[in-house]
Amino acid sequence: MxxxxxxxxxxxxxxxxxxxxxxxxxADCGFRLLDADMIVREVxxxxxxxxxxxxxxxGETVVAASGAISRERLAEIVFxxxxxxxxxENLLHPRLIAHWQTVLAAAHETAFVAxxxxxxEKGMENWFDFTVCxxxxxxxxxxxxxxxxxxxxxxxxxxxxxxxxxxxxxLADFVLLNDGSLQFLxxxxxxxxxxxxxxTTA
Numbered sequence: 485m486x487x488x489x490x491x492x493x494x495x496x497x498x499x500x501x502x503x504x505x506x507x508x509x510x511a512d513c514g515f516r517l518l519d520a521d522m523i524v525r526e527v528x529x530x531x532x533x534x535x536x537x538x539x540x541x542x543g544e545t546v547v548a549a550s551g552a553i554s555r556e557r558l559a560e561i562v563f564x565x566x567x568x569x570x571x572x573e574n575l576l577h578p579r580l581i582a583h584w585q586t587v588l589a590a591a592h593e594t595a596f597v598a599x600x601x602x603x604x605e606k607g608m609e610n611w612f613d614f615t616v617c618x619x620x621x622x623x624x625x626x627x628x629x630x631x632x633x634x635x636x637x638x639x640x641x642x643x644x645x646x647x648x649x650x651x652x653x654x655l656a657d658f659v660l661l662n663d664g665s666l667q668f669l670x671x672x673x674x675x676x677x678x679x680x681x682x683x684t685t686a
Contacts, residue, residue, distance in 0.1 A: 490588055491595040491680065494611065496603035497618030498649040499642055500625035500632075502662040502669065503599050506618045509670050510597040513677035518587065518598040520580060528579050529553045537575060542568075563642055577606065595681055604647055604655050614680065617656035619649055621663050 493515065497503045504519070511517045528534050535553050538546060542561060548554040562569040584598070600608060609615050620628075622643075629639040646652075653659050660672045 489593040490591055492588070492612045493595070493597040493680065494603050494609065494615040495597050495599045495618065496601060496615065496652060496656070497660075497662075498620070498625055498646060498652070499601070499639065500628040501618045501620040501649070502628070503601065503618050505666070506616075506660055506662070506669060506673060507597055507599040509673040510677060513674060514681060515595045515597040515677070516591070518584060518596055520598065520600045523580055523583055524576055525555065527583060528576055529555065531579075534575065534579070538572070541571065560638075563638070563645065569645075573602075573606075602646070604652055609655065614657045615655070616658045616660060616676070617649075617652045618660045618662050619653055620661075622649075624663060 493510070495503055495507055495510070497506075507517055507519065529538075530552065538553055538558065542558070546554055546558045546561065548557075558572070562572050588596070598612065600606075603609065603612075603615060625643065626636060626639055630636060634642075658676055660669060660676070662669050
């Protein structure tokens with residue numbers, strides 16, 4: 485078990501594979517959700533120090549009319565520039581880890597699921613008791629991303645910057661298939677949750 489006897493599950497997968505859906509299903513099964521994207525969006529980017537640092541690096545073009553950092557504009561810049569992406573990740577990653585450590589240190593014998601898109605890319609697998617990869621057919625990925633308003637070219641570009649899905653699947657302790665119905669995914673999550681939570685409740 486991880487910090488304070490907590491069970492920590494790392495959830496990853498390709499863009500458009502349904503990580504957030506799977507994470508919500510784990511939450512339904514009793515896991516407490518740690519969403520990396522949500523933490524970046526709601527905790528890190530609004531932080532005055534982080535926002536000022538990003539503004540100084542990229543200029544006013546990344547600032548929305550509200551005065552907040554525009555995630556959409558920031559994404560357009562960094563996903564087209566490897567150095568810019570690395571800079572942003574180096575800024576946010578240590579702060580994300582520190583936030584998680586604070587949350588985990590305050591909990592005792594709790595089951596957590598952390599949604600981490602770049603789990604294997606950042607070598608974070610040792611942070612977790614188990615890792616889970618959500619997979620889907622490439623056509624499903626692109627279709628779902630287009631439904632979220634991401635243009636096909638940008639979707640393909642972002643997918644290409646991640647480890648191949650086959651590699652993530654090989655590295656993960658468990659794999660969830662999300663080519664079928666929501667009920668099919670729910671049944672997989674329920675089965676895995678029952679398997680993982682049983683030792684903690686014995």
